[in-house]
Amino acid sequence: MTSLQEYLDQFTRPGILYTKENEDVRCHACAHRCLIKPGRRGVCLMRHNRDGVLYVPWGYVSSAQVDPIEKKPLAHFLPGTNVLTFGMLGCNFHCSFCQNWITTQTLRDNRATIPIEYLQAVTPQQLVDYAKRSGAESIASSYNEPLITTEWAVDIFRLAKSEGLRCVYVSNGYATTEVLTYLRPYLDAFKIDLKTMQEKNYRELGGRLNHVLDAIKMAFNIGLWVEVVTLVIPGYNDSPDELWEASRYIASVSPDIPWHVSAFHPDYKMADRSPTSAQTLLKAAEIGQEAGLHYVYAGNLPGKVGSLEDTHCPACHTLLIKRRGYTVQAYHLTADGMCTNCGASIAGIWTDKPESVNLHQGGMPFRLRW
Numbered sequence: 237m238t239s240l241q242e243y244l245d246q247f248t249r250p251g252i253l254y255t256k257e258n259e260d261v262r263c264h265a266c267a268h269r270c271l272i273k274p275g276r277r278g279v280c281l282m283r284h285n286r287d288g289v290l291y292v293p294w295g296y297v298s299s300a301q302v303d304p305i306e307k308k309p310l311a312h313f314l315p316g317t318n319v320l321t322f323g324m325l326g327c328n329f330h331c332s333f334c335q336n337w338i339t340t341q342t343l344r345d346n347r348a349t350i351p352i353e354y355l356q357a358v359t360p361q362q363l364v365d366y367a368k369r370s371g372a373e374s375i376a377s378s379y380n381e382p383l384i385t386t387e388w389a390v391d392i393f394r395l396a397k398s399e400g401l402r403c404v405y406v407s408n409g410y411a412t413t414e415v416l417t418y419l420r421p422y423l424d425a426f427k428i429d430l431k432t433m434q435e436k437n438y439r440e441l442g443g444r445l446n447h448v449l450d451a452i453k454m455a456f457n458i459g460l461w462v463e464v465v466t467l468v469i470p471g472y473n474d475s476p477d478e479l480w481e482a483s484r485y486i487a488s489v490s491p492d493i494p495w496h497v498s499a500f501h502p503d504y505k506m507a508d509r510s511p512t513s514a515q516t517l518l519k520a521a522e523i524g525q526e527a528g529l530h531y532v533y534a535g536n537l538p539g540k541v542g543s544l545e546d547t548h549c550p551a552c553h554t555l556l557i558k559r560r561g562y563t564v565q566a567y568h569l570t571a572d573g574m575c576t577n578c579g580a581s582i583a584g585i586w587t588d589k590p591e592s593v594n595l596h597q598g599g600m601p602f603r604l605r606w
Contacts, residue, residue, distance in 0.1 A: 241343055243352050244282070244293070244325065251283065251292035251387050253415055261290040264414040266328045266383045267447035279442065280384040281343040282326035293385045296355050297322045298339050300363070302370045304562040308406050309535050310463055311494050311547060312584025313425045314374060315557055316564035316593035319404060320367035323379025324388065325350065329408055329442045331431070332505035333469060339380045360392040364399055373587075374424070378406035386415055393422035402585070410443050411451040416458060424585065425461040428452055432473040433481040453489050461585050465496040465535075468520050470510050479520050483527035491528050492583035497521055499536035514540040530583070551580035567593040 253265045263270045263278050270278035272285040283292050300322040305314055308321075327340035334340055341348035367375050375396045377389045382405045393403040402424040409428035430448060432438060438445040456462045464486055468474050479497075486493050497520040499512035517534040521544050524532035534544035538561035547557035554577040558566040568576045573586040587593060 238352070240350065240352060243355070244296075244343075245284070245291070247294060247296040247355075247357070248284075248291040249294040249387070251290040253292075253386060253418060254290040256288065259285075259288040261285050261288065263290060264412050265292075265386050266381075266415065267410045267412055267444070267451075268328055269412065278328075278384075280326045280328045280381070282324075282384055292387050293324050293326070294388045294391070295359070296324065296357050297363075298325050298350055298355055299323045299379050300366075302367075302372055304564075305374065305404075306559065306562040306564070308376060308378065308404065308427050309465065309496050309498070309533070310404070310425060310427060311496070311533055311557075311559075312463065312531065312582070312586075313404070313461055314402065314585060314587055315547075315559075316567060316595065317373040317587065318371060318594070319374040319376050320363065320370060320372040321376045321378045321406075322363060322392075323377070324385045325355075325380050326384055327381040327408075328384055328410055329381070331441045333467065333472075333500060333503060333509075335501070335503050336379055337504040342380075360395050363392055364395045364401065367396065367401055368399060372401070374402035374404055376404035376406055378404075381410075382407050383411055383415055386419060390419065390422055393419075397422055408443075409448045409451040409455075411447075411454070413454065416451070416454055416460075420458055420460070423460060425463070426455045427463050427465060428455065430464050430466050430482055430486070433478045433485070434473070437473070449485060452486070452493075456489050456493065463494045463496065465498055466520075467498050467500050468512050468516060469500040469506070470512060470516065472509075474512070474516055474520070476519070476523060479523045480527060483524040483529055483532075486524075487528040490583075491530050493529070494531040494533060495524050495529050496533045496535050497524065498534075501536070512536075517541055518544070547582070549575040549578060549580055549582065551575065552578040554578065556582065564593060564595055567595070 254261045254263045268279045277284040305319045325342040404425045406427045435445045501511045521532045530550040534541035545559040571588045
């Protein structure tokens with residue numbers, strides 16, 4: 237019987253984001269920069285050295301769905317439009333609170349078992365064609381960590397861009413200069429999780445804080461649209477001091493970077509932790525606003541966080557986009573992204589056809605069939 241690892245290894249190709257060191261390979265897809273010996277695997281367990289060549293995932297999806305872009309979450313990137321989101325398997329972190337652990341912890345946790353029949357062979361052209369047929373205006377790599385499958389994403393994004401689609405990463409932000417340079421011609425938006433401001437906690441997740449902070453700054457400086465998400469977990473990263481530190485850092489890069497403070501729900505190895513209250517999110521958002529951020533959002537508790545689902549003009553405070561959950565209920569931006577009341581420019585990537593924004597529309601789940 238073919239094991240899942242053997243099956244996944246059939247869906248690989250020689251990678252690009254690496255350098256050779258004799259028969260070892262140094263992977264540059266993420267900030268671990270794994271030195272991988274022949275026959276061995278990187279931290280993600282998906283990128284491996286086969287006879288001195290780095291082989292990387294290519295040619296399948298574990299899941300795919302047409303979602304509202306607000307679900308990523310992105311608030312300043314084509315609001316009210318749909319995005320075709322696809323994912324593979326694996327991650328370079330091992331977060332105890334992961335809410336996608338079935339797909340991220342494959343080959344690392346025996347409980348994270350995906351039946352082989354759930355994995356579907358697919359080509360970049362098929363994914364792009366489906367995105368267009370479904371009416372999506374963008375295509376996103378998510379559900380697992382996209383950095384570890386960047387060569388696959390770029391092959392999809394290259395076609396998507398040629399067909400007029402925008403491209404998105406939903407990532408933990410453990411990036412390198414090399415991977416961002418490789419992605420830049422094809423990537424439009426980069427959603428980054430800033431999980432904690434404590435180095436000790438990041439080490440427990442399998443990473444280093446400074447690499448994520450550097451990635452936020454690098455992505456912004458090279459012109460990607462960046463939004464940052466912090467999953468606020470009671471007793472883990474919800475202290476006022478830590479929230480001040482996070483929001484001040486984001487504001488130091490740019491006060492126009494939207495910061496999403498999202499509610500945790502018990503999952504995976506943190507199933508005994510209490511869910512995040514609306515009051516906690518309100519306090520976190522208030523800190524972000526006092527730190528100078530122009531756009532702070534509270535997520536995962538629709539209808540319980542007041543106006544923190546909405547976008548307001550930072551100059552005159554006019555309501556520009558009204559939301560509830562993943563739906564846009566009202567949209568009041570001009571075609572060039574200006575406030576309709578005072579004319580202030582609102583940071584983001586906006587539709588040039590505001591009259592076409594889908595109001596009260598959610599996503600469309602599907603099972604890929606060709």
